[in-house]
Amino acid sequence: EVQLLESGGGLVKPGGSLRLSCAASGFTFSSYSMNWVRLTPGKGLEWVSSISSSSSYIYYADSVKGRFTISRDNAENSLYLQMNSLRAEDTALYYCIKSCGYPCHWGQGTLVTVSS
Amino acid sequence: DIQMTQSPSTLSASVGDRVTITCRASQSISSYLAWYQQKPGKAPRLLIYKASSLESGVPSRFSGSGSGTEFTLTISSLQPDDFATYYCQQYNSYSWTFGQGTKVEIK
Numbered sequence: 001e002v003q004l005l006e007s008g009g010g011l012v013k014p015g016g017s018l019r020l021s022c023a024a025s026g027f028t029f030s031s032y033s034m035n036w037v038r039l040t041p042g043k044g045l046e047w048v049s050s051i052s053s054s055s056s057y058i059y060y061a062d063s064v065k066g067r068f069t070i071s072r073d074n075a076e077n078s079l080y081l082q083m084n085s086l087r088a089e090d091t092a093l094y095y096c097i098k099s100c101g102y103p104c105h106w107g108q109g110t111l112v113t114v115s116s
Numbered sequence: 117d118i119q120m121t122q123s124p125s126t127l128s129a130s131v132g133d134r135v136t137i138t139c140r141a142s143q144s145i146s147s148y149l150a151w152y153q154q155k156p157g158k159a160p161r162l163l164i165y166k167a168s169s170l171e172s173g174v175p176s177r178f179s180g181s182g183s184g185t186e187f188t189l190t191i192s193s194l195q196p197d198d199f200a201t202y203y204c205q206q207y208n209s210y211s212w213t214f215g216q217g218t219k220v221e222i223k
Binding site: 046101 | 150160161207210213216
């Protein structure tokens with residue numbers, strides 16, 4: 001069974017940093033692209049970033065480009081999202097997603113709150 | 117970015133009703149469209165991919181159709197477990213975009 005377990009969310013002040021992690025199991029992690037998508041009450045679901053299976057291709061939404069960095073460790077079956085210079089509008093539930101070309105499996109999400 | 121417009125935003129229906137949700141893309145996305153169901157506190161669940169392919173384990177009362185810019189999700193006979201929020205999503209480009217969601221409520 002595919003499992004994606006996010007962690008690392010929490011309360012952070014504007015301008016601060018957080019690193020999200022996603023532990024994957026139940027599939028050959030190194031064969032799949034992975035993604036982060038966030039859910040906010042105001043904007044709904046927003047794609048954040050994607051990374052190909054070997055990390056050769058990395059993409060970011062314009063809203064996070066230059067502030068967030070996606071990475072993965074295929075030996076550890078883990079996906080990461082380093083978030084710097086956080087803003088109030090980054091407050092969201094962040095989902096780790098396995099891509100089958102489309103989001104085929106979602107984690108439960110980890111909540112990030114940016115507030116002073 | 118490709119914009120996805122879902123309608124309606126809220127839908128009130130009764131058990132047994134036939135329900136249709138529409139999703140429009142701002143440009144052609146061929147058949148690269150998926151539909152998800154989300155319940156409070158739960159991760160989104162994939163229902164349909166490639167516009168009309170039913171994900172394994174999803175009841176056959178769910179169906180999807182369309183191509184290009186116009187898509188629909190149909191629930192043939194609404195069941196109590198189906199009251200939830202539904203999202204469409206395009207994956208024609210690496211920059212995925214989602215509809216704003218349709219909340220299906222009990223009438």
